[in-house]
Amino acid sequence: MKKSLLIALLFTANMPQLFAQAPTIAKENGVSKYSNNQILTMDDMVFNKPVTAIKKVPLDTNSILIYDYDGELFSYNLVSEKINWRTKATDADRKMCGNKLTINNGIVYVPFINGEIYALNNQTGAPFWKTRLGNIKNEIIIKNQAPVIVGNNLYLTTQNGNSNIYALDIKDGGLIWNYRVAYPYNHLPVLYFNDKIFTQSAPNFYSFEAKTGKALYQRGFKKAMYGKAVTDGKNVFIADEDTKLFALSPDKLDLLWQFDLPKDQYNIGEKIFCQSENVFFASKGSDTSLVYAVKSETGKLVWKTDFKGQYIKYISPQNEFLWGYTESGLLFKLDLKTGKTVLQTQLKNLPISNIEFKNDQTLLYYCQSGLVQFDVNQKTEAIIYLKGTITYARDAFIKLIR
Numbered sequence: 001m002k003k004s005l006l007i008a009l010l011f012t013a014n015m016p017q018l019f020a021q022a023p024t025i026a027k028e029n030g031v032s033k034y035s036n037n038q039i040l041t042m043d044d045m046v047f048n049k050p051v052t053a054i055k056k057v058p059l060d061t062n063s064i065l066i067y068d069y070d071g072e073l074f075s076y077n078l079v080s081e082k083i084n085w086r087t088k089a090t091d092a093d094r095k096m097c098g099n100k101l102t103i104n105n106g107i108v109y110v111p112f113i114n115g116e117i118y119a120l121n122n123q124t125g126a127p128f129w130k131t132r133l134g135n136i137k138n139e140i141i142i143k144n145q146a147p148v149i150v151g152n153n154l155y156l157t158t159q160n161g162n163s164n165i166y167a168l169d170i171k172d173g174g175l176i177w178n179y180r181v182a183y184p185y186n187h188l189p190v191l192y193f194n195d196k197i198f199t200q201s202a203p204n205f206y207s208f209e210a211k212t213g214k215a216l217y218q219r220g221f222k223k224a225m226y227g228k229a230v231t232d233g234k235n236v237f238i239a240d241e242d243t244k245l246f247a248l249s250p251d252k253l254d255l256l257w258q259f260d261l262p263k264d265q266y267n268i269g270e271k272i273f274c275q276s277e278n279v280f281f282a283s284k285g286s287d288t289s290l291v292y293a294v295k296s297e298t299g300k301l302v303w304k305t306d307f308k309g310q311y312i313k314y315i316s317p318q319n320e321f322l323w324g325y326t327e328s329g330l331l332f333k334l335d336l337k338t339g340k341t342v343l344q345t346q347l348k349n350l351p352i353s354n355i356e357f358k359n360d361q362t363l364l365y366y367c368q369s370g371l372v373q374f375d376v377n378q379k380t381e382a383i384i385y386l387k388g389t390i391t392y393a394r395d396a397f398i399k400l401i402r
Contacts, residue, residue, distance in 0.1 A: 034214040037180035048131040048173035057106030067397040070095040085125030100146035115141035131173030143187040157186040177213030191229040200225040219253040232274040232296040239268035257299035303339035353396040368393040
């Protein structure tokens with residue numbers, strides 16, 4: 001541990017672009033002893049810069065957070081229709097969003113692709129702390145992460161030349177524990193359940209003690225596990241990059257059941273969630289996409305709904321319904337119990353983000369031109385924030401502050 005700090009000080013002296021203090025090493029609390037990567041290098045050290053003491057912040061409920069596709073995060077007031085504040089990564093080598101954010105006690109925790117993570121006041125955008133995971137340039141370090149916060153710990157994974165799972169202290173962004181995973185392809189959110197953290201790394205699926213970082217179990221699969229892990233409160237579910245969905249026991253990652261997609265269907269990815277003792281997910285094929293409901297206990301098919309000539313990009317639950325949209329902008333609403341179509345309409349502005357609901361009759365999403373408000377009854381769209389400079393749009397993320 002002393003060796004890692006000495007290396008860090010030597011490198012930091014010659015690297016003014018980093019935060020101006022020595023990196024943190026895991027706290028001397030007996031936790032870090034479980035790490036397989038205790039001698040950290042400039043590729044994966046935790047450089048944290050506390051700015052002010054963490055405190056609970058009242059929510060600015062008139063505003064929405066927009067993580068734009070150019071990598072800028074800003075708060076937009078839906079009443080005054082003005083931007084409250086903006087922020088972005090220090091030195092990202094490309095303009096893209098690539099991640100999601102989390103709000104906890106009025107503090108916005110947002111990761112950036114260059115390896116930075118900020119804790120921000122939701123009202124002002126002022127930082128409580130800023131942390132950087134390593135100092136690798138010209139690579140995407142944090143991808144598709146939504147910070148998972150449990151107690152005082154924040155969990156996420158990194159990829160490419162870093163490739164660790166980290167637990168950070170939400171009070172100052174410092175390191176609590178880390179563990180290096182086997183592969184550099186770690187671009188899905190981690191799952192917290194039953195005092196454990198679950199994460200994938202290419203063909204491997206891991207479980208850790210959430211508090212200590214002790215590696216519990218690692219299960220290998222034939223294909224890369226490029227599906228988001230979810231839970232029904234009893235077991236854990238994750239799909240591979242191809243045609244299979246697996247149900248695993250949370251204690252030892254034993255295989256409980258396996259669901260095989262129909263012929264020519266694949267790639268569940270992040271299009272999966274659990275609700276009402278069912279697992280809901282979507283797949284794509286060469287000319288048809290499908291949405292499914294299966295029993296979480298047995299994997300038995302409850303229903304499936306076809307979308308011919310479409311590629312489903314997004315699904316999400318809202319009350320007793322499943323909402324989603326396709327690559328061509330077809331917005332749909334299904335009954336969770338039956339899979340029957342309740343609403344289907346073609347959007348003029350193609351979504352590139354998640355969907356947020358202001359209420360049962362009004363939803364919001366982001367498109368290349370800006371923020372769109374959709375009236376469910378009238379089936380009309382209105383751009384309520386128009387982006388000034390329009391560039392190539394990959395993805396974006398929005399979150400109502402509430």
